[in-house]
Every structure is written in C-alpha cells, then in structure tokens.
Amino acid sequence: MPETTNSPVADQVPTPVEAVAAAAAPEQRDAPRSLWNDAWHDLRRKPVFYISSLLILFLIAISLWPSLITSTSPYACDLGKSQMGPANGHPFGFDTQGCDVYARTVYGARASVAVGIFTTLGATILGSVLGGLAGFYGGWWDAILSRISDIFFGIPILLGGVVFLSVIKGGSITTVVTFMVLLGWPQIARIARGAVITAKQQDYVQAARALGASSSRMLLRHIAPNALAPVIVVATIALGTYISLEATLSFLGVGLKPPTVSWGIDISQASTMIRNAPHMLLWPAGALSVTVLAFIMLGDAVRDALDPKLR
Amino acid sequence: MGRYVIRRLLQMIPVFVGSTFLIFVMVYALGDPVAALFGDRAPDPATAAQIRRDLYLDHPLWQQYTHYMAQIFQGNFGTAFTGQPVLQLMGSAWPLTIRLTIVAVIVEGVIGIILGIISGMRRGRSVDTGVLVLTLIVVSIPTFVSGYVLQFLFGVKWGVVNPSVSAAAPFNELILPGVVLALVSLAYVTRLTRTSIAENTRADYVRTAVAKGLPRRRVILRHLLRNSLIPVVTFIGTDVGALMGGAIVTERIFNIHGVGYQLYQGILRQNSPTVVGFVTILVIVFLVANLLVDLLYAVLDPRIRYA
Numbered sequence: 001m002p003e004t005t006n007s008p009v010a011d012q013v014p015t016p017v018e019a020v021a022a023a024a025a026p027e028q029r030d031a032p033r034s035l036w037n038d039a040w041h042d043l044r045r046k047p048v049f050y051i052s053s054l055l056i057l058f059l060i061a062i063s064l065w066p067s068l069i070t071s072t073s074p075y076a077c078d079l080g081k082s083q084m085g086p087a088n089g090h091p092f093g094f095d096t097q098g099c100d101v102y103a104r105t106v107y108g109a110r111a112s113v114a115v116g117i118f119t120t121l122g123a124t125i126l127g128s129v130l131g132g133l134a135g136f137y138g139g140w141w142d143a144i145l146s147r148i149s150d151i152f153f154g155i156p157i158l159l160g161g162v163v164f165l166s167v168i169k170g171g172s173i174t175t176v177v178t179f180m181v182l183l184g185w186p187q188i189a190r191i192a193r194g195a196v197i198t199a200k201q202q203d204y205v206q207a208a209r210a211l212g213a214s215s216s217r218m219l220l221r222h223i224a225p226n227a228l229a230p231v232i233v234v235a236t237i238a239l240g241t242y243i244s245l246e247a248t249l250s251f252l253g254v255g256l257k258p259p260t261v262s263w264g265i266d267i268s269q270a271s272t273m274i275r276n277a278p279h280m281l282l283w284p285a286g287a288l289s290v291t292v293l294a295f296i297m298l299g300d301a302v303r304d305a306l307d308p309k310l311r
Numbered sequence: 312m313g314r315y316v317i318r319r320l321l322q323m324i325p326v327f328v329g330s331t332f333l334i335f336v337m338v339y340a341l342g343d344p345v346a347a348l349f350g351d352r353a354p355d356p357a358t359a360a361q362i363r364r365d366l367y368l369d370h371p372l373w374q375q376y377t378h379y380m381a382q383i384f385q386g387n388f389g390t391a392f393t394g395q396p397v398l399q400l401m402g403s404a405w406p407l408t409i410r411l412t413i414v415a416v417i418v419e420g421v422i423g424i425i426l427g428i429i430s431g432m433r434r435g436r437s438v439d440t441g442v443l444v445l446t447l448i449v450v451s452i453p454t455f456v457s458g459y460v461l462q463f464l465f466g467v468k469w470g471v472v473n474p475s476v477s478a479a480a481p482f483n484e485l486i487l488p489g490v491v492l493a494l495v496s497l498a499y500v501t502r503l504t505r506t507s508i509a510e511n512t513r514a515d516y517v518r519t520a521v522a523k524g525l526p527r528r529r530v531i532l533r534h535l536l537r538n539s540l541i542p543v544v545t546f547i548g549t550d551v552g553a554l555m556g557g558a559i560v561t562e563r564i565f566n567i568h569g570v571g572y573q574l575y576q577g578i579l580r581q582n583s584p585t586v587v588g589f590v591t592i593l594v595i596v597f598l599v600a601n602l603l604v605d606l607l608y609a610v611l612d613p614r615i616r617y618a
Contacts, residue, residue, distance in 0.1 A: 151329030154594050156556030159574075160334075163586065166578045167337050244453040248560060251455045252575070267456065271564075274463050285456040293451035300447065 039305035049301040055294035063110040072103040107261040116243040122181035124235045127188025135196030149186030171257030195227035229306040237299030263288040389584035397588040408569035414489025419497040427504020446498035458491045458564040475566040488565040507539040548604030552597030
C-alpha cells in the first residue's frame with residue numbers, strides 16, 4: 001500500500017522490451033523487474049504476508065498430519081464426560097458426545113483446508129480457461145459463456161449451494177468441492193475475461209500479432225502472464241470465503257456430513273447447547289475464523305503487491 | 312434511457328429462465344418430491360401415480376417447467392405439501408425478510424460509509440490501520456459464528472435483547488439480527504468506501520474545490536462523497552439479493568419465520584413447490600436489484616449516458 005515506494009511506475013504496464021526480457025530470462029539478475037518480481041519484492045517486506053503464510057503452512061501441516069499436535073482420536077468419545085469443561089490432557093473440554101474438543105478442532109482443519117484449496121484450484125482453472133478463451137476469441141463463444149455465467153450469477157451462491165447439495169445428499173469432500181466449483185467459476189471467469197480483453201489490446205500483443213505469432217503463442221507467452229495477476233488476487237481472497245461457505249453449508253446440514261470431522265458440523269451441534277457449554281462452540285468457531293482470516297490476509301497482501309494502482 | 316431499459320429487460324429473460332430452470336431441474340428431476348411426501352414408507356404405486364398426475368409430474372421436464380411458469384405468472388405458486396398455498400406462506404414470510412433486509416442495508420450503508428470515510432480521509436494513520444484490521448477480522452468470521460456469539464452475549468449473558476425474535480418481528484427486535492446479517496457486507500462497504508475516497512482525494516476536482524476556498528465540509532459532502540459513493544451504491548444494490556439469500560442462516564439462528572426459514576424448512580422436507588416458488592422470487596429480486604443499480608449509475612454519474 002502507501003508505504004511501498006519502490007519503482008511505482010515501472011511495473012504498471014511492462015513495455016514490450018521488459019515483457020519479452022522478463023519472459024525470456026526471468027532469472028537474469030540485472031533485467032528490469034517484472035510485475036512478479038516486483039510483487040515478490042514487495043511481499044517479502046510485509047509482516048502480514050509472513051504471519052498469514054506461517055499460519056497457512058501450520059494449517060496445511062496439521063491437515064496432513066493432525067497427530068503432530070494431538071494424540072487423541074476425534075472419534076474416541078466417552079459419554080460420561082459429556083459437555084465437561086477442560087480437564088488434564090483435554091485443554092478444550094468435551095462436547096455433547098464426550099469427544100475431545102481439542103482433537104476435533106485439530107482434525108477439523110483438514111476438511112476446511114482441503115475444500116478451500118481444491119475449490120479454489122478447480123474454480124480458478126475452469127474459470128480462467130473458459131473466461132480467458134472467451135475474452136481472447138470473443139464472438140459467439142464469448143456470448144454463450146457470458147450468458148451462462150449470468151445464469152449462475154442470478155443465483156446467490158449460498159442459496160444455490162443449499163438447494164443443490166440438499167438434493168445431491170453427498171456429504172463427502174468431493175461432492176462439496178464439485179458443487180462449489182460449479183457455483184464459483186463464473187466469478188473467476190469474469191475477472192479472467194476482463195483481464196484478457198485488456199491485455200489483448202496492449203501494444204506488445206499487437207506487436208506479437210504483427211510479427212506473425214500464433215494465437216497460442218500470444219495467449220501463453222504474452223497475454224497469460226499479464227492477465228494472471230487479477231485472477232490470482234481474486235482467487236486468493238476467494239479461498240477464504242470458500243472455507244467460510246463450506247462451514248456455513250455444513251452448519252446448515254447440507255455440506256459435509258459425519259463421520260467427516262468439520263468445524264461447521266461441530267458448531268452446528270454445539271449451537272443448541274451454547275447456554276450450558278459455550279466452549280464447545282467457541283473453539284471450533286475460533287479455529288474456523290482464524291483459518292479464514294489467514295487466507296484473506298494473504299489475499300489482501302497479494303492484492304496490494306500485485307495491484308500497482310493501489311500504491 | 313428507455314431503450315436501454317428495454318434492452319436490459321430483454322437480456323434478463325434468458326438469465327431468469329436459465330436460473331429458474333436450473334433450480335427447477337435440481338429440485339424436481341434429481342430429487343423425488345413424491346417419495347419425499349411419504350417419508351420412509353414406500354408409496355402405493357396407484358397413489359403415487361395419482362399424485363404425480365395432480366402435480367403435473369407425469370409430463371416431460373420442459374413441459375413441467377413451462378406449466379409451472381405459466382401458473383406462476385397467473386399468480387398461482389402451487390400448494391406446499393403441508394396443504395398451505397405457497398402464496399400464503401410468502402405473504403407471511405416476505406414482510407419479515409424485507410424488514411430484516413432493510414435493517415441490514417441501513418446498518419451496512421450508514422456504519423460502513425462512515426467508517427470508510429474516516430479511514431479513507433486518514434489513510435495510513437492509526438485510525439485507518441485499526442479500521443482495516445477490524446474489517447479483516449469481521450470478514451473472516453462466518454455469519455453463523457458471529458450470530459451465535461452475539462446472540463449469546465447480548466441475548467443470554469447480558470440480557471440486553473431477546474435471544475429470539477417474536478412472531479410479529481417488529482423493527483426493534485430485528486436490530487441484532489440485522490447487524491449479524493450485515494456484518495460481512497459492512498466490512499466490504501467500509502473497504503470499498505475507503506479505497507474510493509482515498510483515490511478521489513487526489514482528484515483534480517477536489518483540489519479545485521479546496522483551492523476555491525470552499526469549506527471542508529462542503530468539499531467532502533458535495534464533491535468527494537458524491538463521486539466516491541458510486542461503487543459503494545453498486546455494491547449495496549447487488550448485495551440486497553445476497554442478503555436475502557444469506558438470511559437463511561440469520562433467520563435460523565434468531566428463529567425468524569421469514570423467507571430463509573421457509574426455504575430452509577422446504578429444503579429439509581423436500582417441499583418442492585415451496586423451494587422453487589421462493590427461489591424464483593429471490594432470483595427476480597436479485598435481477599431487478601442489479602438492473603436498478605445500473606440505472607442508478609446514470610443518476611449518480613452524469614457522465615454515464617445510456618443510449
């Protein structure tokens with residue numbers, strides 16, 4: 001944001017020379033900094049970037065190996081301990097079924113992180129390929145795609161998710177991801193389409209065209225690297241909102257289903273007991289919020305680094 | 312302007328048909344409304360066939376859809392499986408949700424814009440950083456979490472408000488649910504206003520206004536704000552549809568029997584006429600809100616002219 005002063009103009013619109021140089025020899029030391037190098041340089045000096053990245057790495061680590069920080073199984077429950085407060089070795093207390101809230105909170109990270117990452121990957125790949133091609137070729141393909149994404153835009157995402165998932169009755173991570181990708185791609189496609197249309201009109205693309213470059217070469221070498229930035233920004237921020245959406249769907253009983261351990265399910269079950277045992281709700285809710293926060297903070301930092309207009 | 316409105320209305324038709332058809336297919340074709348009626352028991356084939364005929368389910372899908380839409384445009388939304396006409400359910404549900412949405416829009420508009428102006432005018436100072444951090448945190452807390460936590464704190468622990476809303480749902484009881492519904496959008500409005508204000512404070516027309524010796528108040532209200540609020544108004548306008556859809560969570564937490572509640576019950580019980588009816592209206596609201604926002608553009612920004 002405002003505190004960054006390095007080369008404020010140079011990265012806005014790379015000149016053809018810069019773009020070609022950056023594309024041809026990205027490692028070359030004394031080459032002018034590309035948008036990506038500049039963004040990386042900018043990110044490295046931001047505490048927010050480090051905090052959120054560390055948090056995300058930690059979350060990914062415990063998603064892969066939850067036993068790193070807990071030795072209790074989330075399924076080892078003792079009804080005799082139902083809703084009891086913290087005890088020795090069980091710092092977060094027990095839920096209604098007598099399961100260890102700490103273990104369930106740790107194991108719950110896996111579902112959220114997996115849904116967030118896979119949905120973002122799916123929606124970004126699908127959206128940027130479809131949107132990018134629509135922006136590049138225009139014509140009837142663009143018209144059809146725009147109308148299709150209009151249709152998905154006509155349905156508020158939470159509403160669509162609830163209706164679709166309640167009919168499918170899946171409850172596995174794959175089902176939830178599939179439907180969230182289906183509802184999420186138009187957002188990315190719109191951004192990608194706009195970015196490609198902007199990039200297409202730049203002089204360096206016209207120059208490439210004049211030199212006889214093929215469509216695929218123009219798309220891959222010249223347009224894609226320059227249209228990618230806005231897509232990545234939107235995708236990183238969307239990752240956080242996808243996690244939040246998954247938890248909301250699971251909370252409403254249409255997203256993930258037991259035996260998958262999910263914060264949304266645990267919060268939903270704890271919500272009826274909030275007067276007697278608020279700890280059952282607060283720990284998974286806190287973990288969920290911190291996870292979403294980590295991804296949104298990262299998205300924010302990436303946006304600041306990649307969008308020179310905001311400086 | 313008139314031609315633009317007509318063109319936009321025509322463009323809305325395929326989107327409307329597409330969205331409602333999608334929902335219709337999901338609810339009627341992939342689910343089995345007749346089996347849902349019978350719960351766990353297997354329906355008697357003759358009875359099931361009779362119900363299918365009554366519900367027009369024995370026709371091909373596109374005929375079912377056109378039949379349904381034809382009925383809707385005659386004001387007949389069908390009968391919920393509870394025996395109540397869907398229209399009657401809507402009559403009791405919509406006023407509540409509209410009231411809730413009004414509260415939410417006022418909250419996000421007023422508080423969001425004020426916070427955005429404050430932080431945008433003091434960009435880079437501690438107030439600005441504070442507001443930015445606050446919005447980040449607010450965006451990160453899902454509505455159902457903030458809903459339960461605020462309900463627990465204000466309703467149960469401190470006893471400031473009723474934890475659940477009474478059947479009549481007057482405006483004063485809807486303040487807390489409205490705030491909960493608005494929170495995430497509130498953060499977006501704040502950030503949008505802040506960015507917009509910060510960009511425009513450096514604009515030439517603001518410098519001119521200051522140089523003319525206009526009082527600061529007038530510069531901010533008449534010059535800066537009017538130009539900065541255009542994207543904010545767009546966001547709030549398109550957000551109305553999302554707020555009404557998002558009410559599904561808020562209404563469940565605070566036990567408000569509005570659109571979200573009816574829709575949720577309809578989905579749980581596979582009450583297809585209720586679901587499709589409510590969603591159709593929501594889609595129309597969403598599309599009309601988007602159209603109105605585009606038209607409002609021309610009013611707010613005289614540079615934009617629709618031919």
